[in-house]
Amino acid sequence: MTDSTADSIPQIERLSSAIPGLDLILGGGFFRSGVYIVQGLPGCGKTILANQICYGHVKRGGAAVYVTLLAESHSRMIQHLSSLSFFDTGAFPDRLAYISAFHDLESGGLKGLMTVLRREMRTRKVGVLVLDGLVAASEASPTDLDLKKFIHELQSIAVLQDCTVLLLTSGSVHRMHAEHTMVDGLIELEDRLFDARAERSIQVRKFRGAGAMRGKHGLRIDNDGISVFPRIEALYQSTTSATMAPGATPSGVPSFDALLESGGIPLHSSTVVIGSTGTGKTTLGLQFLNASSDAEPGLHLSFFEGPDRVRTKARSLGLQIDALEQSGAVELLWQAPGEAMLDEIADRLLGAVHRRGVRRLVIDGLAGFAESAVYPERLNKFFSCLANELRNRHVTVLMMLETRDVVSSVVSTPWGVSGIVDNLVFLRFVHDEGMVERLLTIIKMRDTDYHAGLHRIRIDSHGMHIAGTYRADGDVIPSAAPAS
Amino acid sequence: MKTILVVDDELGSAEVLGLILEEEGFRAFCAVNGQLALAQARDVVPDLVIVDYMMPLMNGAEFARELRADPAFERTRIILNSGLPESVIRDQFDGYDAFLRKPFKVEVLLALIRQLLEN
Numbered sequence: 001m002t003d004s005t006a007d008s009i010p011q012i013e014r015l016s017s018a019i020p021g022l023d024l025i026l027g028g029g030f031f032r033s034g035v036y037i038v039q040g041l042p043g044c045g046k047t048i049l050a051n052q053i054c055y056g057h058v059k060r061g062g063a064a065v066y067v068t069l070l071a072e073s074h075s076r077m078i079q080h081l082s083s084l085s086f087f088d089t090g091a092f093p094d095r096l097a098y099i100s101a102f103h104d105l106e107s108g109g110l111k112g113l114m115t116v117l118r119r120e121m122r123t124r125k126v127g128v129l130v131l132d133g134l135v136a137a138s139e140a141s142p143t144d145l146d147l148k149k150f151i152h153e154l155q156s157i158a159v160l161q162d163c164t165v166l167l168l169t170s171g172s173v174h175r176m177h178a179e180h181t182m183v184d185g186l187i188e189l190e191d192r193l194f195d196a197r198a199e200r201s202i203q204v205r206k207f208r209g210a211g212a213m214r215g216k217h218g219l220r221i222d223n224d225g226i227s228v229f230p231r232i233e234a235l236y237q238s239t240t241s242a243t244m245a246p247g248a249t250p251s252g253v254p255s256f257d258a259l260l261e262s263g264g265i266p267l268h269s270s271t272v273v274i275g276s277t278g279t280g281k282t283t284l285g286l287q288f289l290n291a292s293s294d295a296e297p298g299l300h301l302s303f304f305e306g307p308d309r310v311r312t313k314a315r316s317l318g319l320q321i322d323a324l325e326q327s328g329a330v331e332l333l334w335q336a337p338g339e340a341m342l343d344e345i346a347d348r349l350l351g352a353v354h355r356r357g358v359r360r361l362v363i364d365g366l367a368g369f370a371e372s373a374v375y376p377e378r379l380n381k382f383f384s385c386l387a388n389e390l391r392n393r394h395v396t397v398l399m400m401l402e403t404r405d406v407v408s409s410v411v412s413t414p415w416g417v418s419g420i421v422d423n424l425v426f427l428r429f430v431h432d433e434g435m436v437e438r439l440l441t442i443i444k445m446r447d448t449d450y451h452a453g454l455h456r457i458r459i460d461s462h463g464m465h466i467a468g469t470y471r472a473d474g475d476v477i478p479s480a481a482p483a484s
Numbered sequence: 485m486k487t488i489l490v491v492d493d494e495l496g497s498a499e500v501l502g503l504i505l506e507e508e509g510f511r512a513f514c515a516v517n518g519q520l521a522l523a524q525a526r527d528v529v530p531d532l533v534i535v536d537y538m539m540p541l542m543n544g545a546e547f548a549r550e551l552r553a554d555p556a557f558e559r560t561r562i563i564l565n566s567g568l569p570e571s572v573i574r575d576q577f578d579g580y581d582a583f584l585r586k587p588f589k590v591e592v593l594l595a596l597i598r599q600l601l602e603n
Contacts (some may be wrong), residue, residue: 007569010585033587118503122590153496160500160590 012209015127015164018056018086019049021228021347024235025204025213031184032127033158034208035151035165037134040189045200045221046168047071049189050130051081052225053166058091062127065120066098069105069113069133074098085224097124102133105140110150113137117154121161129158134169134179144178151182184208189219194374199341202228218341229343233381236389248448249296249360249396252287255466256440259455262448265423268394269446270387272366272417274401275427279438280457281400283317283464284427285362286310288398289330290319298330298360299352303368307332317463331356337368345372346386350393358395365400366417380416387420403428422446427457430470439470486601487511489530491521491547493539501534504590510597518542522550530560531601534593536586537566537573545577552579561600563593 014029023029030036038046054064068074077098081087099120104112121129131137141147151167158165171177180186186206191198200219204212218229248264251257257264265271265288273281285300292298302310310332314321324330333352335345345368353361366383373379390397401417424443429436440455454470488510492498502512513528515521517539525533533551537544544564551557565584566573573583582596 007571009567009569118500119507122504122507149496153500156494156497156500159587160504160593162589 016056016060017053018059019052019226019228021217021230022202022226025202025217025228025230026207027210027212030164031209032164033162034184035155035158035167035182036185036187037167037169037179037183038187038189039169039171041191042170044189044191045219045226046170046189047077047132048081048084048221049226050132050166050168051077052084052086054096054128054130055086055088055091057128058088058095059086063095063124064128064130065124065126066096066130066132067117067120068098068100069102069131069136071132074100083223101131102136105137110137110141110146113140114150114153114157118157121157121163126161126163128164128166130166130168132168134167135171138169138171138177138179147178148182151179155182155184180206185212190216197339197374199374218343220341220344227344229341229347231378232343232346232385232389233378236385245394250291251284252289252291253284253464253466256284256464259442259451259466260445260448261450265396265398266445266447268391268396269422270390270397270399270420271423271425272399272401272421273425273427274403276403276429279427279429280440280459280464281402281427282310282313282364283459284425285364285398285400286314286317286319286321287463288360289362290314290321290324292324292329292360294327294329296359297328297356298324298362299333299349299356299358300330300362300364301333301335301349301352302364303335303337303371304365306334316461317459318461319463328356331358335368337371340372342369342372342374342378342382345369346382349386350389353390353393353395358393361390361395361397363397363399365402367402370414379414380420383417384420437470440466485509485511486531487513487528488597489513489515489521489525489528489533489535491515491518491533491535491539491544493517493536497536501590501593505597508594518544518547518550521547525551525557525560529556532561532563532597534563534565534597537564537568545573548580549577563596563600 012031015032016029017023038049040046054066057064101113101116104116138147154165185208188203188205190201201216202219203216213230213234215231215234217231220227245267247267248262249267250264273284275281289298289300300310311321321330325332331352370379423445426441426443428439430439438457440457442450442452456467456470458465458467488505490498490501490512493516498514498516502514505512513524515524519541535544535547548562548564551560551562562580563582563584564573564580565586567586570583581600584593
């Protein structure tokens with residue numbers, strides 16, 4: 001008697017998609033032998049997604065077959081794919097094949113198509129089968145029930161052959177189709193315009209056997225194929241709320257640290273430095289970065305000034321950013337604002353933090369994130385999750401936020417920023433008998449006492465320093481107010 | 485040519501397996517529950533049956549027990565399969581030749597069939 005099983009119900013193995021970020025939102029990849037529909041309008045990336053999965057499987061030593069019905073010709077598809085980095089001619093013909101089954105569908109209906117699929121799975125011993133053109137199979141089906149039976153039979157074969165099946169269809173994403181009820185998962189791709197800007201997304205609408213990350217996630221197509229960027233609020237929703245460690249770290253401006261009873265910025269805290277252009281935000285950030293070391297690596301993310309301009313500015317302040325960069329203690333990261341997706345930037349930032357074990361982070365400025373947000377209502381939760389995750393990773397963060405008003409005594413904090421950060425510092429100009437003065441005010445500093453006065457600041461070739469307190473009438477005392 | 489009877493109530497499962505077995509050179513018959521399978525078995529006297537455990541009217545264990553009680557099927561090999569652990573089924577009936585836990589790979593099944601039929 002054969003007894004190859006234990007009493008427990010065995011878990012189904014997973015198949016990695018080989019698409020960065022996709023396994024994360026699927027909770028570990030596709031379930032092996034599952035049948036999945038990938039749905040979306042033409043041009044949203046279905047073909048690239050399915051091919052990338054095939055090539056990834058082949059790269060791991062498996063075999064795959066790509067079956068088309070009424071889709072682009074194989075030669076054109078291969079030509080288009082050849083510019084992508086995952087493309088590998090070495091996969092042909094033994095481990096990856098492109099075949100057309102349209103003739104079998106036309107002559108033999110769904111039964112004829114099923115015969116081809118079954119034989120391809122058997123003879124090629126493939127672990128991944130793509131059927132591109134489910135719409136054509138659906139149209140060849142006399143009734144919805146026939147199509148359901150076709151899918152069911154396909155599921156039986158997939159299990160017997162240990163083959164994961166992807167069914168690609170351009171069917172409407174807003175209508176429930178009969179086949180949706182049958183398959184193990186339904187993945188929807190979308191390419192949507194937000195004014196003039198287009199943004200791709202992916203959504204797992206159904207995924208049997210596991211809790212996939214719900215909602216829409218960013219999707220990018222470039223020379224490496226598809227990358228998926230999970231929505232940061234979904235990715236870190238189960239992360240515990242991090243607590244700040246005791247202690248402080250130097251801000252890089254000793255006279256500023258002297259205003260704080262802790263002697264520096266609280267460890268692993270998030271500070272927003274808010275002020276209009278020219279008030280000294282970038283200077284403060286660079287001095288904070290200048291205090292980086294091998295033990296406390298620093299990272300500078302800028303949206304509006306490229307690394308060369310940042311280096312030039314640092315030199316003018318007498319800072320050693322060049323040397324720190326060369327030693328590896330500092331990295332300057334530049335992100336062009338506008339076209340990048342919000343979660344893509346967060347992914348890049350957290351990746352850079354992880355790669356070098358960053359402990360000091362400067363984000364100059366927060367508006368770069370906001371400009372990338374196609375759903376502005378996300379920003380509050382986004383920043384909250386980002387700040388919490390950075391705290392979890394033991395990073396002390398300075399974030400610069402530019403205000404519109406050059407001279408103002410009101411601190412406007414958009415996106416609920418004041419509520420999610422630990423510390424808030426306000427920089428501004430005031431007129432004083434024909435002179436313009438820069439002032440610094442600490443509005444909030446968590447877990448430490450501080451001098452809450454109006455502090456005059458000077459910026460010269462040695463950087464920023466506090467130059468005493470400023471006497472003024474009450475109308476320049478700042479009050480935090482949400483931006484309208 | 486060896487004859488195999490596949491018994492499974494799940495839509496399409498028995499048919500798919502039957503087609504694969506025919507491609508492997510067996511004569512295959514299908515049934516969707518124990519009662520129909522018993523009638524079919526009396527007609528064709530299979531060399532081997534592959535039977536699912538959980539089915540309507542007559543489950544796989546009841547079917548296999550009937551088969552074992554009939555001298556006509558003395559040489560018929562029985563492969564019982566189920567998504568349940570074998571221990572659950574063995575409590576009710578243990579007269580089968582092999583047990584396969586669902587889902588199984590077709591190569592595993594084919595190897596088992598050849599082993600049982602050679603013996």
